[in-house]
Amino acid sequence: MGLLWAVGTVRIQKVYPANVQLVASTTTRGRPRKTLIPDVESISAETMLAKTSWRRITWRRGTKGALQARFAAMRVRVADGPAVQLRRHAAQHLPGEEVWLVGEHRSSGERKYYLSNLPPDTALKRLASLIKARWVCEQAHQQLKEELGLDHFEGRSWRGLHRHALTLIAYLFLQHLRLQAAQREKKTSQWATTATNTAGGSAHAA
Known part of the structure; x- marks a missing residue:
């Protein structure tokens, strides 16, 4: 429908880097595969965001002062495409559409993760504000x-x-x-x- 969205996800959600490429399989066993496969393996959202920097963001002021937490975001492709067998593992998913993966570290120690289809040039503070x-x-x-x-x-x-x-x-x-x-x-x-x-x-x- 062309709507913009931001949704919560789990830390173990598998994602690919945004620059993942689909290539021909190099397996030498059996008949050549017609389905292209990603050139890298998918990893969890938590692991993916561990590779980037985190910033403290204030998204608004509440009755008890500034509401803030540490956020990080990067472009990824979610592993929600068709299910295939990859590298001897069944029910693995190919890369889907490119989206934002956003992480939040709260002062309480709680960690949250989100996905959003907002444009690639969206600032981190805007991502945090819209999610909140x-x-x-x-x-x-x-x-x-x-x-x-x-x-x-x-x-x-x-x-x-x-x-x-x-x-x-x-x-x-x-x-x-x-x-x-x-x-x-x-x-x-x-x-x-x-x-x-x-x-x-x-x-x-x-």
């Missing part, structure tokens, strides 16, 4: 379920889809009210601060 943007989606779904009962609606029928859409509309309305209230509180706070500073200045002058 799914937290907003997760929060939205959690609030939809807890506050508006989305988890009670079955989405496999027209009626379920209709209710799902109505729930989303209700959620947008509530978010609109929340943002309006937050904006009013901000203006009130600013007005109170200005009034206090003005009064203090006048008293000091007197």
Whole structure:
């Protein structure tokens, strides 16, 4: 569909270097193989990213300060192509499309890995920011379920889809009210601060 995506993956996901080449098999046993094979073996995502440098990235500021972790990224081809027998190992997969492989090392020691089809010239900070943007989606779904009962609606029928859409509309309305209230509180706070500073200045002058 031509959509851009970023998804989580496991550390043992097999990948090839982006410059992997498909070559003719050099085996001397049996009939010559018609299927081309990669000129290098696939390795795990964890091993692949161990070869590159990691940078500390801040993707946004939260209520408790800057949200940051160490990230690394490199272009790879995921081993998700047709299954073949390679070097006497069955069910090995040929290289698929070229994508980004992104790794995250959190301060807690936890490590996460992602794949994304964002363009090759995408900066590391943008990769990290877009990957982390799914937290907003997760929060939205959690609030939809807890506050508006989305988890009670079955989405496999027209009626379920209709209710799902109505729930989303209700959620947008509530978010609109929340943002309006937050904006009013901000203006009130600013007005109170200005009034206090003005009064203090006048008293000091007197």
